[in-house]
Amino acid sequence: MNRSHIFLLCLLLLISLLNFAASQDDATIMQSLKSSLKLTSDVDWSNPNPCKWAFVHCDESNRVTRIQLIQKGIQGTLPPYFGKLSELMVLELFSNKISGSIPDLSGLTHLQTLNLQDNLFNSTPKNLFSGMNSLQEVYLDNPPNMKIMRG
Known part of the structure; x- marks a missing residue:
């Protein structure tokens, strides 16, 4: 093998390892989400692989692309590092x-669609939309007890 082939092989291996690490990060975050929520019986998140959970969709690299838990009566909080998906x-x-x-x-x-309305959130970070360059749809409530942090 010449040097260019070895370099290409190393590059492909590195990309593969980075994708694996990123999918493991997603799995860790999703396990944390599972721990922070009280799920109802129709939300089956018993499989160790979040890509096989109900209402969760992943891409071919096992990266979480959709979470759609709509009208499920779920209680709890969102973990602080949830934004790392x-x-x-x-x-x-x-x-x-x-x-x-x-x-x-x-x-x-x-993120293209964010719908958090009709929940019991009490505050938002001042930079809620920072970095969301792909955002197309946003649905949020502003109940009397919600504090919008200003920058």
């Missing part, structure tokens, strides 16, 4: 009982 394109959690602060979501650079 960098390949997430659709986040629909509307009509549940999720409470606490909306975490920093600035790492969701591919």
Whole structure:
């Protein structure tokens, strides 16, 4: 093998390892989400692989691209590093009982749809939309008890 072939092989191996590490990060974040929520019986998240969970979709690299938990009666909070799901394109959690602060979501650079309305959130970060260059649809409530942090 000549040097260019070895370099190409090393580059492909590195890309493969980076994709694997990123998908493992997604799995860790999703396990944290599972731990922070009280799921109802119709939300089956028993498989160790979040890509096989109900209402969760992944791409061919096992990166989470969609979470659509709509009207499931889910309670709990969103973990602080939830915004690290960098390949997430659709986040629909509307009509549940999720409470606490909306975490920093600035790492969701591919997010196109954000629907968090009809929950019990009490505050948003000042940089809620920072980094969301692909965002096309946003649905949020502004209940009397929600504080919008200003920068």
